[in-house]
Amino acid sequence: xxTSTVENYLKHILLLxxxxxxxxxxxxxxxxxxxxxxxxxxxxxxxxxxxxxDHRPRQGVxxxxxxxxxxxxxxxxxxxxETFLVNVLKMDWSAVHAEAEQLEHxxxxxxxDRLDALLGHPAVDPHGDxxxxxxxxxxxxxxxxxxxxxxAKPLRIVRITEQSAxxxxxxxxxGLLPGTTVRVGDRNLxxxxxxxxxxxxxxxxxxxxxxxxxxxxxxxx
Amino acid sequence: xxTSTVENYLKHILLLxxxxxxxxxxxxxxxxxxxxxxxxxxxxxxxxxxxxxDHRPRQGVxxxxxxxxxxxxxxxxxxxxETFLVNVLKMDWSAVHAEAEQLEHxxxxxxxDRLDALLGHPAVDPHGDxxxxxxxxxxxxxxxxxxxxxxAKPLRIVRITEQSAxxxxxxxxxGLLPGTTVRVGDRNLxxxxxxxxxxxxxxxxxxxxxxxxxxxxxxxx
DNA sequence: CCCCTTATTTTGATTAGTCAAAATAAAACT
DNA sequence: AGTTTTATTTTGACTAATCAAAATAAGGGG
Numbered sequence: 001x002x003t004s005t006v007e008n009y010l011k012h013i014l015l016l017x018x019x020x021x022x023x024x025x026x027x028x029x030x031x032x033x034x035x036x037x038x039x040x041x042x043x044x045x046x047x048x049x050x051x052x053x054d055h056r057p058r059q060g061v062x063x064x065x066x067x068x069x070x071x072x073x074x075x076x077x078x079x080x081x082e083t084f085l086v087n088v089l090k091m092d093w094s095a096v097h098a099e100a101e102q103l104e105h106x107x108x109x110x111x112x113d114r115l116d117a118l119l120g121h122p123a124v125d126p127h128g129d130x131x132x133x134x135x136x137x138x139x140x141x142x143x144x145x146x147x148x149x150x151x152a153k154p155l156r157i158v159r160i161t162e163q164s165a166x167x168x169x170x171x172x173x174x175g176l177l178p179g180t181t182v183r184v185g186d187r188n189l190x191x192x193x194x195x196x197x198x199x200x201x202x203x204x205x206x207x208x209x210x211x212x213x214x215x216x217x218x219x220x221x
Numbered sequence: 222x223x224t225s226t227v228e229n230y231l232k233h234i235l236l237l238x239x240x241x242x243x244x245x246x247x248x249x250x251x252x253x254x255x256x257x258x259x260x261x262x263x264x265x266x267x268x269x270x271x272x273x274x275d276h277r278p279r280q281g282v283x284x285x286x287x288x289x290x291x292x293x294x295x296x297x298x299x300x301x302x303e304t305f306l307v308n309v310l311k312m313d314w315s316a317v318h319a320e321a322e323q324l325e326h327x328x329x330x331x332x333x334d335r336l337d338a339l340l341g342h343p344a345v346d347p348h349g350d351x352x353x354x355x356x357x358x359x360x361x362x363x364x365x366x367x368x369x370x371x372x373a374k375p376l377r378i379v380r381i382t383e384q385s386a387x388x389x390x391x392x393x394x395x396g397l398l399p400g401t402t403v404r405v406g407d408r409n410l411x412x413x414x415x416x417x418x419x420x421x422x423x424x425x426x427x428x429x430x431x432x433x434x435x436x437x438x439x440x441x442x
Numbered sequence: 443c444c445c446c447t448t449a450t451t452t453t454g455a456t457t458a459g460t461c462a463a464a465a466t467a468a469a470a471c472t
Numbered sequence: 473a474g475t476t477t478t479a480t481t482t483t484g485a486c487t488a489a490t491c492a493a494a495a496t497a498a499g500g501g502g
Contacts, residue, residue, distance in 0.1 A: 005459065027479060039460055041481055046458090058467065058480060089335040099329055106327035108320055114310040118411075190339075191412050226489065248449060260490055262451055267488090279450060279497065 002052075004105035007074045008033065009043055010052060011104075013063055014071035023060030072136040077104040077112055079125035079132075083148070084115050086126040087189050096126070119189075120147035120212030146194055146211035151184045155216035167213065174204055181219055223273075225326035228295045229254065230264055231273060232325075234284055235292035244281030293357040298325040298333055300346035300353075304369070305336050307347040309410050317347070340410075341368035341433030367415055367432035372405045376437035388434065395425055402440055 002010070012032045016024045026044065030037040048055040052067035063071055081103045085096040107115075113134070116122075124130055124144055132138045143158055144150075157180045160171055171177065175198060185195040185203060194211040196204045223231075233253045237245045247265065251258040269276040273288035284292055302321040306312040312320070328336075334355070337343075345351055345365050353359045364379055365371075378401045381392055392398065396419060406416040406424060415432040417425045 003458075025479080026481090035459090036461060037480065038462080038482075043459075045481095085332065089332065089339065091332070091335065095331070099332055102327040102329070103324070106323040108323070110316070111306065111310065111312070111320055114312065118310065224488075246449080247451090256489090257491060258450065259452075259492080264489075266451095 002070055005043075006047065006052070007070065007105055009047060010063065010067050010071040011074045011078070013053065013061060014068065014075060017062060020068075021062055023056060023062050025060045029061065069136055072132040072138060073109075074104055075138075076132040076134070076136075077107050079129060080112060080115055080119065080122070081107065082125045083119055083122050083131070087119060087148075120145065120208045122148035122212075123215075124148060143215035143217055146182075146184060146196065146206065146214045146216060147187075147208050148212070149184060149216055150218075151187060154181055154183050154219040156181050156219050157214055158217050159215040161213050161215060167210070170210070171214070175201070176214060182216070223291055226264075227268065227273070228291065228326055230261075230268060231284065231288050231292040232295045232299070234274065234282060235289065235296060238283060241289075242283055244277060244283050246281045250282065290357055293353040293359060294330075295325055296359075297353040297355070297357075298328050300350060301333060301336055301340065301343070302328065303346045304340055304343050304352070308340060308369075308408075341366065341429045343369035343433075344436075345369060364436035364438055367403075367405060367417065367427065367435045367437060368408075368429050369433070370405060370437055371439075372408060375402055375404050375440040377402050377440050378435055379438050380436040382434050382436060388431070391431070392435070396422070397435060403437070 009029075012029060013024050016028055016032060026040050027037055029044075030040040033040065044053060044055050044061050047053045047067070048061075051064055052070065053061050054064055055061050078100045081100040082096045085091040085099055091099070116134075122131060122145070123139075130138055144155075145161075146155075149155055157176060157178050159178060160168065160176075176182070176196075181199065183197045185197045187194045189208065192208040194206045194208060196206055196211075198204070230250075233250060234245050237249055237253060247261050248258055250265075251261040254261065265274060265276050265282050268274045268288070269282075272285060273291065274282050275285055276282050299321045302324045303317045306317040306320055337355075343352060343366070344360075351359055365376075366382075367376075370376055378397060378399050380399060381389065381397075397403070397417075402420065404418045406418045408415045410429065413429040415427045415429060417427055419425070
């Protein structure tokens with residue numbers, strides 16, 4: 001099991017590499033980790049020995065496949081924990097980053113999966129940053145869902161991520177088809193309910209699970 | 222801020238001292254921490270230097286006032302986290318101890334308070350062990366509440382911990398007075414609801430907040 | 443009272459992670 | 473090209489936490 005220091009190095013390398021595979025200069029990494037450059041050189045060489053990074057002396061460092069897996073897992077924990085802290089514990093936006101910084105190293109995969117389910121499998125965290133999937137995919141084209149989007153803002157439904165006939169019928173009967181514009185009136189995570197407003201129609205209540213299957217994008221107005 | 226190793230030493234000393242102030246032998250502590258005795262001697266001397274414990278050479282160690290505060294705070298985190306994992310994330314009883322062991326060192330007081338509120342201020346964890354109060358009081362005579370007790374088992378109401386007239390009237394009108402025997406039918410933490418069964422009466426739904434104010438004890442039958 | 447067992451403490455080493463400061467390589471200007 | 477600036481790497485040292493194994497007390501029989 002990687003120590004939390006190792007996890008941090010990998011996470012920072014991931015976040016600092018512009019596009020996948022780009023070399024991160026040692027000085028930049030040192031700055032980001034609030035550590036002197038010499039320390040980074042030492043650690044990075046150790047990480048390279050364990051096969052987690054690829055170290056190009058005097059040039060920089062990048063993640064290997066194995067390192068990338070670890071880094072994405074840590075990032076997933078970080079962002080899901082942030083989402084939990086804001087959506088369930090009603091914590092302040094600005095305070096959650098520091099908290100998550102600690103918790104991301106202490107939380108197990110099992111707990112994480114349950115948290116993910118509780119939150120309705122959000123695609124983005126409260127800041128709008130994409131949450132890597134369980135399989136370690138970090139999609140750049142990310143849609144929010146009705147379970148995770150901003151409230152009160154007008155949204156266009158873009159996709160229903162559920163194949164079952166029952167669910168699709170339910171969506172059709174309530175006019176929740178791709179293209180439709182809706183707004184989330186209120187979201188009560190404790191009760192697992194989302195209330196939805198459609199122009200010229202009465203308010204509709206939706207379970208969190210159902211809401212999580214409806215992808216939306218902000219309407220540019 | 223105490224390192225998590227320090228927190229662990231203090232927590233173990235607390236749990237191993239039969240009554241407050243009893244000396245814990247070094248060997249017992251070493252066993253409990255899965256560490257060789259020499260290590261414990263070294264660490265305990267360091268803890269004594271920081272004023273967290275009182276070390277009696279060749280006899281044992283006990284917590285000081287300051288050490289006790291830290292230890293109780295860690296224990297509170299551990300037990301509240303366990304309660305959260307079982308009651309909200311529906312994790313297995315047996316698995317939560319190891320998880321909480323990690324999380325207890327990563328969680329802030331702020332997060333803990335919010336978790337405590339979400340759970341309805343439980344007095345005991347899923348194992349029935351008492352949860353220290355925010356002020357660091359660990360009551361030995363501990364009652365469960367309708368928000369935290371075992372389901373389906375018959376329980377006698379022993380106390381209503383709420384002074385407001387409205388609440389007491391509500392309790393009286395629904396026959397929830399000390400001495401009454403009830404059973405919890407189902408508890409849905411996501412929805413914040415507890416359903417209550419009284420012999421020869423229809424099922425009654427109660428909010429988690431209300432349930433948390435009603436202390437009960439198991440009926441010995 | 444002396445020896446023997448048992449618990450505790452010392453001593454010397456090790457690992458992970460860090461810093462300060464000197465040494466080195468690469469880039470960037472004249 | 474030659475020199476200066478800048479980034480990186482080395483080197484030596486430190487802290488927290490640990491172990492192995494030797495040294496030291498404390499008690500408990502005989």
